[in-house]
Amino acid sequence: MLPLQIAENIYDVGVQDWAARDFHGYKTERGATYNSYLIMDEKITLIDTVKASFTEELLANISKVTPLDSIDYIVINHVEPDHSGAMPALAKACPKAKFYITMQGKNEAIQHYGDIFDFEVVKDGATLNIGKRTLTFASMAMLHWPDSMATYSEYDKILFSNDAFGQHYATSKRFDCEVNQDELFYEAKKYFANILWPYAKLIGNALKKLGGLEIKMIAPSHGVIWTEHILDILRCYSEWGSGVQDGSxxxxxxxxxxxxxxxxxxxxxxxxxxxxxxxxxxxxxxxxxxxxxxxxxxxxxxxxxxxxxx
Structure with missing residues (x-):
């Protein structure tokens, strides 16, 4: 059975970590996910990877769609190990793959894994044509690491947002409209409070940067994918970033x-x-x-x- 196709020729090849109960001291009572997305275009492209302990599952998921050695590009939006742990295995299994990454990300990846990758450093606003699609890279520095960025596919109107808009929320259903809404927005709020709150003042500028984009889907690196409640989560981020209080x-x-x-x-x-x-x-x-x-x-x-x- 193929991994879930979330859009035309785009597959969710990430993993659910049902057993996760602690994430750097953040209690994850509903587990976690490490999301990775495979785009089948003229240039086959992988967006983000997974935690090292789930590398074999990621490789197996990709292999159900395409041979590993057919991958042309791998986009690394963020190098924290829960996102990048599979990078060394991918470098070995995908010998022709070029890794697209920020300069800060490149430096961090070399510190983590050694200088074993074919890197292409990208700046804010840089683009990459992969066939029908052109990917645009948007810096999200300090949301929540210095290397963080997001990737936008104009063809699909999909924002691959990395840590932004994520939740630690493992569920077999992959879209926002398929899960309990109270649980979803609580986990999104809890995620923001524990991961992004120290950088809340940066949220406004990030939202302005995204404001000019037509977004039909937000595909984060943790949790479910936003399709029907995009405006709701954007409004929440705007309020949380500006310090709106609820009177409690x-x-x-x-x-x-x-x-x-x-x-x-x-x-x-x-x-x-x-x-x-x-x-x-x-x-x-x-x-x-x-x-x-x-x-x-x-x-x-x-x-x-x-x-x-x-």
Whole structure:
């Protein structure tokens, strides 16, 4: 059976990591995906790779569509190992492939894997013709690494957005309209809070850069593919990037003998009685990443600790 065809001659050859529960300290209760996209055109092109431990599955997925040694171009939007782990194996299996990457990405890839690749360094706005399609590269520096970029196919109106618009969300359904919407937007919010929040001020400029593009699909490197809710996720990113607050109060505490917990509960009752939406978290029982997902849109934050830990 062929991998899922997400558009004309474009295949989802990435993998689902159903067992993932921790991503650099970010708790991924719904797993993760490492998305990779194969474009069958006059020049066969792969967009992004996968975590090293899933290399064999990636190669098998590609092989169901085309021989590995037929790949002409491999676009590396970002060199963090969850995206680039399969690069050394691809360099060996695809001997004629040229790797398209930013200068920062090239330097990082050599540090990670050695100088074993045929690199073509691209700048912001550079293009690559692969047949029917012309790919355009857009720098997304510090969203969330210095090397990050996105790739746009004008022919398909698809934005291969890498980390932007992603979610750590493993599901057998691959499109936004096929999954639970509350889960999807919560995981998108949680992802933003834990991955992109430190660089939120850069989101506005990134969205302006994308504003002139006609986008019918956003294909990120993590999670499901956006088709029907593109305007919704763009609006969310605009709000999250500009620091829009939702009026809620987050109370995060830990308690040794229960005194601090009583204070937290009393404050929560008082605020709730005044009409405030309150969210209370006991930190010893709650992942930091879960609290971050609520904190970055909250209007108020209270932290409580027992005196032993102060």
């Amino acid at each position: 109060l987050v109370i995060a505490y830990d308690s040794m003998w229960g005194g601090t917990e009583k204070l937290a509960r009393a404050i929560a009752r008082g605020a709730a009685n005044a009409g405030v939406v309150v969210k209370v978290f006991k930190m010893g029982a709650t992942p930091n990443s879960t609290v971050a997902a609520e904190l970055f849109t909250a209007s108020g934050f209270l932290a409580g600790s027992s005196t032993l830990n102060c």
